[in-house]
Each structure stands twice: as C-alpha cells, then as structure tokens.
Amino acid sequence: xxxxxxxxxxxxxxxxxxxxxxxxxxxxxxxxxxxxxxxxxxxxxxxxxxxxxxxxxxxxxxxxxxxxxxxxxxxxxxxxxxxxxxxxxxxxxxxxxxxxxxxxxxxxxxxxxxxxxxxxxxxxxxxxxxxxxxxxxxxxxxxxxxxxxxxxxxxxxxxxxxxxxxxxxxxxxxxxxxxxxxxxxxxxxxxxxxxxxxxxxxxxxxxxxxxxxxxxxxxxxxxxxxxxxxxxxxxxxxxxxxxxxxxxxxxxxxxxxxxxxxxxxxxxxxxxxxxxxxxxxxxxxxxxxxxxxxxxxxxxxxxxxxxxxxxxxxxxxxxxxxxxxxxxxxxxxxxxx
Amino acid sequence: xxxxxxxxxxxxxxxxxxxxxxxxxxxxxxxxxxxxxxxxxxxxxxxxxxxxxxxxxxxxxxxxxxxxxxxxxxxxxxxxxxxxxxxxxxxxxxxxxxxxxxxxxxxxxxxxxxxxxxxxxxxxxxxxxxxxxxxxxxxxxxxxxxxxxxxxxxxxxxxxxxxxxxxxxxxxxxxxxxxxxxxxxxxxxxxxxxxxxxxxxxxxxxxxxxxxxxxxxxxxxxxxxxxxxxxxxxxxxxxxxxxxxxxxxxxxxxxxxxxxxxxxxxxxxxxxxxxxxxxxxxxxxxxxxxxxxxxxxxxxxxxxxxxxxxxxxxxxxxxxxxxxxxxxxxxxxxxxx
Numbered sequence: 001x002x003x004x005x006x007x008x009x010x011x012x013x014x015x016x017x018x019x020x021x022x023x024x025x026x027x028x029x030x031x032x033x034x035x036x037x038x039x040x041x042x043x044x045x046x047x048x049x050x051x052x053x054x055x056x057x058x059x060x061x062x063x064x065x066x067x068x069x070x071x072x073x074x075x076x077x078x079x080x081x082x083x084x085x086x087x088x089x090x091x092x093x094x095x096x097x098x099x100x101x102x103x104x105x106x107x108x109x110x111x112x113x114x115x116x117x118x119x120x121x122x123x124x125x126x127x128x129x130x131x132x133x134x135x136x137x138x139x140x141x142x143x144x145x146x147x148x149x150x151x152x153x154x155x156x157x158x159x160x161x162x163x164x165x166x167x168x169x170x171x172x173x174x175x176x177x178x179x180x181x182x183x184x185x186x187x188x189x190x191x192x193x194x195x196x197x198x199x200x201x202x203x204x205x206x207x208x209x210x211x212x213x214x215x216x217x218x219x220x221x222x223x224x225x226x227x228x229x230x231x232x233x234x235x236x237x238x239x240x241x242x243x244x245x246x247x248x249x250x251x252x253x254x255x256x257x258x259x260x261x262x263x264x265x266x267x268x269x270x271x272x273x274x275x276x277x278x279x280x281x282x283x284x285x286x287x288x289x290x291x292x293x294x295x296x297x298x299x300x301x302x303x304x305x306x307x308x309x310x311x312x313x314x315x316x317x318x319x320x321x322x323x324x325x326x327x328x329x330x331x332x333x334x335x336x337x
Numbered sequence: 338x339x340x341x342x343x344x345x346x347x348x349x350x351x352x353x354x355x356x357x358x359x360x361x362x363x364x365x366x367x368x369x370x371x372x373x374x375x376x377x378x379x380x381x382x383x384x385x386x387x388x389x390x391x392x393x394x395x396x397x398x399x400x401x402x403x404x405x406x407x408x409x410x411x412x413x414x415x416x417x418x419x420x421x422x423x424x425x426x427x428x429x430x431x432x433x434x435x436x437x438x439x440x441x442x443x444x445x446x447x448x449x450x451x452x453x454x455x456x457x458x459x460x461x462x463x464x465x466x467x468x469x470x471x472x473x474x475x476x477x478x479x480x481x482x483x484x485x486x487x488x489x490x491x492x493x494x495x496x497x498x499x500x501x502x503x504x505x506x507x508x509x510x511x512x513x514x515x516x517x518x519x520x521x522x523x524x525x526x527x528x529x530x531x532x533x534x535x536x537x538x539x540x541x542x543x544x545x546x547x548x549x550x551x552x553x554x555x556x557x558x559x560x561x562x563x564x565x566x567x568x569x570x571x572x573x574x575x576x577x578x579x580x581x582x583x584x585x586x587x588x589x590x591x592x593x594x595x596x597x598x599x600x601x602x603x604x605x606x607x608x609x610x611x612x613x614x615x616x617x618x619x620x621x622x623x624x625x626x627x628x629x630x631x632x633x634x635x636x637x638x639x640x641x642x643x644x645x646x647x648x649x650x651x652x653x654x655x656x657x658x659x660x661x662x663x664x665x666x667x668x669x670x671x672x673x674x
Contacts, residue, residue: 089641098641146507158607162499169609170483171645176606179639182521183532184599193602193637195520262521265530269513270495270607272506300530302516304426304435308508 013037013074014329015061015120017084018127018321021046021102024053026060027322028068028079031330033138038067039319046103050113053103057084058117081121082114083329085130085321089173092332095124123332127151128175129166130324131314132159135277137327139316144275148267149314150177152260153280156198162271166331178202182262200259203235203282210238210252221246239285253285254292261296268301268309279314286313350374350411351666352398352457354421355464355658358383358439361390363397364659365405365416368667370475375404376656383440387450390440394421395454418458419451420666422467422658426510429669432461460669464488465512466503467661468651469496472614474664476653481612485604486651487514489597490617493535499608503668515539519599537596540572540619547575547589558583576622590622591629598633605638605646616651623650 011030018025027039040060044053065079087100095111097103114122125133132141132149141147147161156178160167168174178198179191186195187205199205211230214220221241226232241249264276283289294311316323348367355362364376377397381390402416424437432448434440451459462470469478469486478484484498493515497504505511515535516528523532524542536542548567551557558578563569578586601613620626631648653660 089639146511160607162504163502165500167499169642169645170611171609171641173639173641173645174483174607174609176639176642179606180603181599181637182518183523184519184596186520191639195599259521262518262532266517266603269516270497270511272508272511274507300518302426302510302513302528304508304510305506305513308506308510 011072011074011078013065013068013072013079014326015064015079015082016322016325016329017057017061017082017114018130018319018325019053019057019084019086019103020044020127020321021087021100024057024060025318025322026057026064027319028064029323029326031080031334033323033326036319036323037071038064039322040064041318044103050103050105050108054113054117057114061114061118061120079120081123081329081333082118083130083325083327083332084110084114084122084124085127085325085328086110086124088126088128090124090126092123092125092168092172095122097124121329121333123329125166125325125328125332126157126172127321128157129159129168130328131157131279131320132161132277132324133166133327133331134316134320134322134324135279135314136161138323139277139320140312140314141275141277144273146271146273147275147277148177148271148273149277149279150264151280151320152201152278152282153203156202156280160271177263177267180263180266182259182266197259197263201256201263201282206235206238206252206256206282207233209255210249213248213252218248220248222249235282236284239288243288253288256282257289257292258296260289261293262300264293264311265297265300268297268305272305273309276309276311277314278311279316279320283313348409348411348415350405350409350416351663352401352416352419353659353662353666354394354398354419354451355467355656355662356390356394356421356423356440357381357464357658358424358437361394361397362655362659363394363401364656365401366660366663368417368671370660370663373656373660374408375401376659377401378655381440387440387442387445391450391454394451398451398455398457416457418460418666418670419455420467420662420664420669421447421451421459421461422464422662422665423447423461425463425465427461427463429460429462429505429509432459434461458666458670460666462503462662462665462669463494463509464658465494466496466505467665468494468616468657469498469614469661470503470664470668471653471657471659471661472616472651473498473612475660476614476657477649477651478612478614481610483608483610484612484614485514485608485610486614486616487601488617488657489538489615489619490540493539493617497608514600514604517600517603519596519603534596534600538593538600538619543572543575543589543593543619544570546592547586550585550589555585557585559586572619573621576625580625590625593619594626594629595633597626598630599637601630601648602634602637605634605642609642610646613646613648614651615648616653616657620650
C-alpha cells in the first residue's frame with residue numbers, strides 16, 4: 001500500500017451530536033478540532049418517542065460519516081466514535097439520561113442506544129457543558145484556564161471549565177447557573193425557586209417583562225411589531241424595538257443587562273475566571289447587550305476579578321454543541337484510555 | 338546514635354499561623370495532621386504596624402516550636418516550615434498580601450518577612466481558604482471531594498475545594514461567596530455592590546436587621562438585653578432572644594436562614610458539592626440556624642444537588658485557620674516539591 005494512502009488514513013475523526021428539544025445537529029471533526037465537516041440539522045420530533053428519535057440520530061450519524069468520508073477520503077474505520085450532548089440531568093458514568101422534560105425521556109440509556117445503532121463507542125454530557133466545552137476547545141474561550149459558559153435562550157444553561165477541565169460536581173449536576181437566585185424574594189421560576197437568573201434574563205423572561213412594561217399607558221413600537229398580539233413578543237422583538245428607539249423596549253434591555261450583570265458578577269466573585277462566554281439566542285443582540293452588561297459587572301464585581309476576565313460572545317453559532325460533543329468523546333474516551 | 342532516637346526524629350512538624358484583624362492564632366501539627374500542638378492566641382495589635390506585628394508572629398512561632406518540641410521530643414530541624422493564613426486578596430506566587438484593610442497593609446511581602454524572621458520556609462493563603470482547607474483536612478468536611486466552606490462572622494468568607502484541591506481562580510481571588518448578590522436591588526454592601534449575601538447574613542448585618550425590626554411598636558426582649566442601647570445588639574443577642582421566645586428576634590432568625598439558604602442553594606446549584614461547611618461566630622447558634630437553613634436550601638435547590646450534599650457546622654472551633662495554614666504549607670511546599 002503506498003505510504004500516501006496510509007498517511008491519509010492516519011487522520012481520525014469523531015462525530016458530534018447536539019440533541020435538543022427542537023433540533024438535532026450533527027457533524028464530524030478530526031481529533032485535533034481543526035475543522036467541522038458535514039454539519040447538518042433536523043427537527044427532533046420528540047413526540048415520536050425515544051426509539052424513533054434514536055433511529056433519526058443514527059441515520060444522521062451515518063450521513064455525517066458518509067459525507068465526511070467523501071470530502072476527506074477517510075475510511076469508515078477512521079471514525080472513532082460519537083459524542084452526544086443531551087438535556088440534563090444525566091449520569092455520565094452509566095451513560096443514562098435521567099430526566100428530560102423536553103424529550104419526555106426518563107432513565108433512558110442514551111449511550112448504549114447510540115452504540116447499538118451506530119456500532120461506535122459513544123460518550124455523553126449535558127448540552128450546556130458541551131456548548132461551553134466547544135467554545136473552550138475551538139471558539140471564543142480558547143486558551144482560557146477557568147471558563148464559565150452561559151447559553152441564554154429558552155432557558156439559561158451553564159458550563160464550568162475549572163483548571164483546564166470540565167467540572168461536573170459530585171453527582172454530575174453542577175453548573176446550573178440559570179437557577180441561581182439573584183433576587184431571593186423575586187419572580188417564581190419554573191424550577192420552583194424564587195428569583196432565579198433564568199426567571200429574569202432568558203428569552204421568554206425578557207418577553208414577559210416587556211409585556212408587563214406595556215401594561216402602562218405609554219405607547220410603544222412593540223405593540224405594532226406584533227400586530228397587537230403581545231403573546232408574539234420575543235426577546236428579539238424587544239431588542240429590535242430598542243434599536244428603533246422605543247423607550248419601553250430600551251428600559252427592558254437595560255434591565256436585562258442589570259439582571260445578567262448581577263448574575264455574571266456573582267460568577268466573577270465566585271470563580272475569578274479568565275473568560276465568561278455567553279451564547280444562545282438572546283446574545284444575538286450583540287453590543288446592545290454586552291456593553292451595558294460589562295458595565296454592570298464592573299460596577300458589581302471585585303476589581304481584581306474584573307481585571308482578570310474577558311466577557312465575550314460565543315463564536316460557534318449553532319455548532320458549539322456539536323464541537324463540544326466531539327470534545328466530550330475525546331476527553332471521556334480517548335484521553336482517559 | 339540509637340535507632341529509637343532517629344526514629345523519633347522522623348516525625349516532622351509544620352507551624353500554622355492564622356493572622357486575623359483582631360487576633361493571631363498559632364500552633365503546630367505533625368505532617369499527617371493527627372494532632373494540634375501548642376495552640377496559642379494573642380491580640381494582633383494591628384495599630385502597631387506591620388513590622389511589630391511580624392515580630393509578634395515570629396515570637397509566637399518560636400514559642401510554638403519550643404512548646405511542641407518539649408511535648409513531643411522533636412528537634413528544631415523537625416519543623417519544616419510555617420504556613421500562614423492572612424486576610425486577602427493576596428498573591429500566592431509572590432507571597433505578597435496585596436491589600437488588607439483590617440491590618441492596613443498594602444503589597445506587604447508576608448512570606449519573605451516570615452522566612453526572614455523565623456529562618457523557615459513559608460507559604461501563605463487567604464484566611465477563608467485556610468479555614469475551609471482545615472475543615473476538609475481534619476474537620477467536618479473530611480473525605481469530601483467537592484467542598485464549599487463559608488466562614489460567617491464580621492464578614493462572610495468562602496473557600497472552594499474542587500475535585501480534591503483548593504480552587505484559587507485565575508488571579509487568586511476566587512471564593513468571594515459573601516459578595517454574591519442574592520437580591521440585586523437590595524441592601525448596599527460595604528464592597529459597593531447591592532444585595533450581597535454578606536449584607537444580609539453576616540453578624541453585623543443580622544444585628545442591623547434586628548435594629549430595623551425594633552423600629553416598630555412591638556415590644557421585644559432585645560431592648561432590655563442591651564440595656565436600651567440598640568448599638569450593642571449582636572447576632573448572639575438576637576439568637577439568645579429568639580431562644581427566649583422573642584417574636585421579633587425569631588423573625589430575624591427566620592429571615593437569616595432564608596437569606597443564607599438562598600446563598601447556600603446557589604452554591605448547591607452551581608457546585609453540586611458533597612459538603613457545605615459553615616463556621617464562624619454566627620454558626621454558634623447551632624440548630625436554631627441549621628434546621629431552617631437546611632429547609633430553605635431544600636426548597637430552593639435542585640433535588641439531585643440537595644441529595645448529594647450535607648450541610649454541616651465546622652468542628653475546628655478557633656483552630657480551622659491554623660490547621661488550614663499547616664495544610665497550605667503542606668500543599669504548596671511539600672507536595673509540589
């Protein structure tokens with residue numbers, strides 16, 4: 001066999017899967033994380049049940065492998081395994097998703113089901129951990145030693161890289177930063193607690209605060225933007241109205257920065273991280289969010305912690321979870337082997 | 338030389354010093370942490386300035402070595418070094434106390450000053466880290482893998498043991514749990530932030546809330562207990578009045594448990610620790626504090642995090658800082674050598 005062929009064979013790949021309540025995203029990367037191949041997305045269709053969703057994932061993994069092989073010349077045996085990020089809580093050691101309200105799964109043996117269908121070794125971690133790991137390995141938090149990641153969308157998920165490794169806690173449920181109280185007598189959160197960060201600064205919470213602000217007499221662009229149907233207000237509507245100069249929306253945006261700033265300042269005082277990376281739909285507001293957020297953090301956190309830390313948007317839009325799932329497989333299977 | 342003597346010589350000791358704004362406590366321990374020898378305390382006398390305080394510390398170290406040697410038969414060369422805990426923030430690598438308002442020190446080269454005076458190698462860490470390390474090495478948090486320690490007194494200090502090692506953060510200022518916001522529009526804290534845990538649940542904050550509660554018309558035992566001088570109310574007065582059945586004091590105690598419960602629940606959701614250890618003057622209230630505190634944490638935190646964690650009082654009353662200072666020397670000097 002010519003040596004050029006065996007050298008081409010030497011490049012090895014990992015498939016990453018980001019399993020969300022709405023969409024499944026999958027793709028492949030070489031072990032060195034240098035490129036994303038064959039990234040694709042489809043609807044989860046959670047209502048079809050776990051077995052059908054697993055078949056769907058297995059088909060996507062097969063497609064990703066085929067497309068990546070076609071593009072790179074890799075052979076089937078060059079694909080080492082599959083990493084998957086799933087909504088938590090989960091038991092990494094047993095490879096089991098304990099409970100996932102969005103999918104309706106309970107004690108589902110995700111790792112084994114994935115291996116059964118793909119014939120490949122698998123590793124799992126929760127979605128928020130994977131997203132942070134992705135941004136740390138290949139994205140905005142690259143090079144950080146202590147990194148806190150927040151994904152701000154329908155909920156607020158958190159991931160912690162401490163001393164250069166993902167921190168999981170004593171029973172794999174660490175990093176629930178969205179469910180830290182920033183106002184102990186404040187808004188009721190879906191988790192049952194009061195005043196959680198998520199109850200103020202998730203996408204739905206921002207929309208809800210905007211609806212409340214509209215209860216007054218003041219006119220607002222927001223009403224026209226949703227054709228009078230306030231239930232259609234989203235975080236994006238609020239940021240759009242704010243940039244169009246709407247006073248009510250601007251106040252909601254300022255409040256959001258204050259709430260998120262309080263939450264991020266807490267993280268600085270607790271972790272003294274070198275990077276806080278924020279991703280997810282709400283962060284698409286860009287500097288309209290980040291500028292007042294950073295100002296609030298400076299006001300609240302200790303100066304040495306502020307000076308040590310950059311607060312940045314994620315750069316792996318849509319693929320942080322896939323990249324992190326690849327990194328999870330690498331960390332759990334290759335590096336502990 | 339008879340072999341029994343050389344074998345006695347084999348036991349080696351470390352001196353620990355806990356430097357506080359009010360008192361200096363010092364003692365010695367064998368490297369295995371099995372016993373505390375010659376523990377002594379004296380007033381810091383911070384007003385005398387750094388040089389005089391350092392002379393005082395050096396004299397205490399000499400006394401501790403002499404007394405420990407007399408008790409154990411150890412020789413001078415069996416004392417390997419001195420660990421010291423000091424109010425932070427500090428730079429461990431350079432061995433420098435950056436700023437300590439209580440002592441009036443700025444950029445003071447504590448480690449070198451200690452070595453110059455004692456002729457022994459030295460290591461330092463901040464007092465809250467040392468207290469947590471002490472309870473983890475020899476106290477209530479022994480055996481924990483992920484431990485959060487809170488020292489609740491004049492302020493609220495925090496220490497983090499994560500994956501079996503003290504976590505310092507990116508510039509040595511991690512663990513400022515007292516300065517995490519639990520009410521983002523709440524009480525102004527001395528640190529400049531609003532709604533810090535310390536502004537609600539430190540000793541002085543408890544006393545302040547009691548004074549505010551007395552502003553109403555309701556009679557209270559508290560007034561008589563301080564001879565009408567409300568400025569003399571302390572956290573202890575409040576807990577004493579509460580156990581004597583005073584309704585106002587009982588409400589302050591319940592509120593304290595709610596505030597601390599919110600702060601500790603945040604720690605559970607963030608760290609998923611196996612132990613949270615609470616020490617310091619305020620925790621002397623015992624079950625009057627811990628029972629409602631644990632109930633509040635159960636109400637607020639995620640169940641898997643609650644189930645993984647025990648919330649316990651520290652057991653090294655008065656010496657956690659010394660034990661931790663010994664452990665700091667061991668970790669920084671002996672185990673990295």
